[in-house]
Amino acid sequence: MNDDTQKRLISILSTAIAFVLASRLAERFIKEPEVRGVRDDAKEALLQASFSLASTIVASFIIRRVVGSRW
Numbered sequence: 001m002n003d004d005t006q007k008r009l010i011s012i013l014s015t016a017i018a019f020v021l022a023s024r025l026a027e028r029f030i031k032e033p034e035v036r037g038v039r040d041d042a043k044e045a046l047l048q049a050s051f052s053l054a055s056t057i058v059a060s061f062i063i064r065r066v067v068g069s070r071w
Contacts, residue, residue, distance in 0.1 A: 010059045017055035
């Protein structure tokens with residue numbers, strides 16, 4: 001499998017992982033106030049960035065170690 005294909009697969013897989021993590025766990029970490037403020041938006045942005053970082057690392061490991069070694 002060439003590098004371009006691996007990069008595309010990592011991007012797709014990391015997006016899917018981040019979406020699942022964010023949709024299932026965000027409600028546990030962020031309580032929705034009646035009126036959202038800048039602090040609430042900052043918390044949400046940090047949470048989404050953390051999920052994105054973690055999912056990219058997991059996707060990279062899966063693609064490069066598991067799938068990449070078979071090709």
